[in-house]
Amino acid sequence: MQEPALQLEGVSIGALSDIDLAIAPGEVVCLSGPSGSGKSRLLRAVADLEAHGGRIRLGDRDQAAMHAHAWRRAVMLVPAESQWWHERVGEHFARDMPETLAELGFEAEVVEWSISRLSSGEKQRLALVRALSYDPEALLLDEPTANLDAQSTARVETWLTRLIRERRLPVLWVAHDPSQIERVGSRHLRIAGDRLESAL
Amino acid sequence: MTGVIDLAWWQLAIAAALVLSLAGCMQLARVGLGGSLLVAAARTVVQLSLIGLVLEALFAVGALGWIVLMAFAMLLLAGREVMARQKYRLVGGWAFGIGTVSMFVSAFSVTVLTLVAVIGPDPWYSPQYAIPLLGMLLGNTMTGVALSLDRLTESAWRERAVIEHRLMLGQTWHEAIGEMRRSAMRSGMIPIINAMAAAGIVSLPGMMTGQILAGSPPAVAVEYQILIMFTISAGTGFGTMVAVSMGSRRLFDARERLRIDRLDSR
Structure with a gap:
């Protein structure tokens, strides 16, 4: 059985054109670039939320050959701003995640919390837990620690990198902070005009 | 009499x-x-x-051709009115098209069914029955369809980030907009439900009043009013469901992407 790995061939969206990128199982590719350069749109293209050119594959499955919702559940985009629609936190999860919540410093009752009392940092961490509760096969993370203090950031990084390694998930991680890229990234790509260039 | x-x-x-x-x-x-x-x-x-x-x-x-022409003129005017009442419209003629088609499907079929199976005038398209009946149905269906489409497009616009985040988690387009579809259908149906619930208590319905003034025995007027209320609720309900189903489908493309660019704000 072939391991899932994420592969982009000749992808074009917005200003970016003809992007080739292969992400191995368990590899974290960090993506940086000035705001408006198209980082988030590239993630949206991979998640098939926007029309785009080129071919994207997860393992041996082709994006165009899968139902869009099944594809999105597999590649799992976590946007910078999370949205919540039910009354309580727990209703948003696909399954109970007690260990994960504890690892990120939440008490077990957080699933009963009302959405209106969450801070932006709590929302961001809980959005990650929610995404992982769906057991994705890849992760597209858009600045996953932007609203977090140093301590929470460290906690999230530790948890995510361990989980990515264990589940051998290919990850595309949009980040600004060079030290974070240093800590979590296997590779670092920067957007330069209409293409990606290696930042190492 | x-x-x-x-x-x-x-x-x-x-x-x-x-x-x-x-x-x-x-x-x-x-x-x-x-x-x-x-x-x-x-x-x-x-x-x-x-x-x-x-x-x-x-x-x-009393010729069928002229009656059909009149009926379609009424339908197109109602379609235009549905479009005019929406703040966010589907572009490319879809706002008009969906409103008109859903009113055609519901109001026309309910009218024909009522004429043929219930009232049974001779001929069945006798204008004295067909035109007022269709007018009442279209008028009320128009209100329901306009309210529900306006609610649907307005909530899709306002909650587009929520819809997209639901899609990101792997929900189908159907699940992602399901809550908004239901609330849009409710808002289209509430006026007729309220009218039926209050009929005869708070107010005498206009049609019944007119018929009594015109000399009908109240019992006959009541029968017609009940018939009209039932057909209006069926016409409004089915029209609303068709309009909301078509409208919400149009907000997504074949890859289940939310196409908010298909809405144009006035």
């Missing part, structure tokens, strides 16, 4: 004098609506006189 007392124009003038004196009082009290009141009153006179002439001619001819 009592005969109908025909009204002479000078008798209507007495009612018109009431409106004129109201306009005068509003002017004195500086309410500022006197002009609008007079224009609206004038429009009522002109529009109803014209439709009276059209109906007189239609009743005299």
